[in-house]
Amino acid sequence: MELTILVIKSLVILAVFGITLLIATYSTYAERKVAAFLQDRIGPNRAGPFGLLQPIADAGKMFFKEDFIPAQANKWLFILGPCLAMLTALMSSAVIPFGDSIRYASFDVPVQGIDVNVGVLYVFGVVSLGVYGVMIGGWASNNKFSLLGAIRAASQNISYEVALGLSIIAILMMTGSLSLRHIVNEQNGFLQWNVFTQPLGFVIFLTCAFAECNRTPFDLPECETELVGGYHTEYSSMKLGFYLFAEYINMFTSSAIISTLYFGGFQYPFMHQVHDALVNSLGSTVGHNIATGIGTAVLFGKIFFFIFFFMWVRWTIPRFRFDQLMNLGWKTLIPLSILNVVLTGAGLLFDKFKYATWLIVIVMIVLAATNAIKAPRRKPVAVPQV
């Protein structure tokens, strides 16, 4: 009996692990295709049909390149850096609820690695460890540009972690639980999704997720115009591959966490009706499992949208300057998220009203509009007649 649960559980964990790696692999392909589309090119199309084997070709190339360790580098820490980056990237998907539950005989096994009651904090802890891989790698390279890139990465991650945590607090106040599964179950019904109850918190969380993943417009740790290659200047072969790959895994996990926290996870409109209809027509085991499968598919749809969103932004918006980045983090996002927490608390005290933070959004829109109206009109530039 216990063995059955263990087998299903380990299958789920293996599946989560494998799917994370697979999606991260194909994110590299998707990135190149999206970039090509946005820049009016074709993109990879030589390896396999539609270039689908391109990620495998890339990995093969990475493995066969010369694995170079600089003479003055600290050898073990140089190797430890990319390993830590991969390790921390792969750890956080363990607590994400990918679906309702798999029913087998009399067991209900949740589609989730581990259902701990401190899930949000676990994610937060793993995210805060992610900076070690970059810092150790950058320092061990014994290169000034690497060190500067690492220091930038560390200060950026620490700064945005604060706003990230504060934006989650509003959700925790509404849910009253740290378990991610509980947060998903709480978002029962389309208008209960946290993106509608916490619009500002969502924007702050999304911005911080970009910064935590070191993605454009916040990819200053590897800003090639200023720092050669950033923290991975000295890296080559699969060590460099691990760093780049860890970024894509982080992207996948952040997309999954955004979908879970703000877009209802595996919930979709009319979920219960679909579940009941399936159970009535196919029986309580098969019907339930198929309903779980649909929920998981919906979650992956949301995740893919956010991965696409990450890429869309990368190829559209140029990067910030470092002082702009710090000002945005400390002087805009943190005060806004504190205001968000206070207003959410006020709304909850006042008759459990969940939509209080729309007030900030309305005020901000009105302010922006008045600014735009008040701003002096630009005189139309005289076009020289040819």
Place this chain on the structure above:
Amino acid sequence: MNQFNTFLASFKNLTTAGYLFYGLGLITLISAISVVTAKNPIHSVLALIFTFFCLTGHYMLLNAQFLAIVNIIVYAGAIMVLFLFAIMFLNLKEEDEEAKTNVTKMAAVIVGGVLMVLLLSIFNYAPVGTFNPASFDAKTGLVERLGIVLYSDYILPFELASILFLVAMVGAVMLGKREAGDPHF
């Protein structure tokens, strides 16, 4: 020899958690000792981070999940990153080792030894808390219980600690603020 035999006998009767505790304790001690003995300050900091992870493991064994995760977030995730940050900028060299004379080493050994004796005597006399396995609630360390206790019985110390943090933060901002006449770097 007799004592050793009884120790071995008690070792055989341990539960899984007991074995985990001894294994984890051994790793904790080794990493904590290597914090002190490491020549390179970066290695020392990394060993300290590893020690914090071991402590998190101990909290997990005590079923205090919240404390375990917060230990990682605050110590390993924030404070040690800043430690590493500062040490990377210091550019410490091997030659600095020679600046430590024999007198400093002697003084360090004496102070450390006195502290150890003090701690040992305290732990020898301090009462060890007992619990009744029949009425013990395994959920004591979980978030909800901890929150209720913090916000009801210990509300004043909790608020005082947060005011202390606020004061420290304002002080840090005061010290770090660039004044009107200061040069730009």
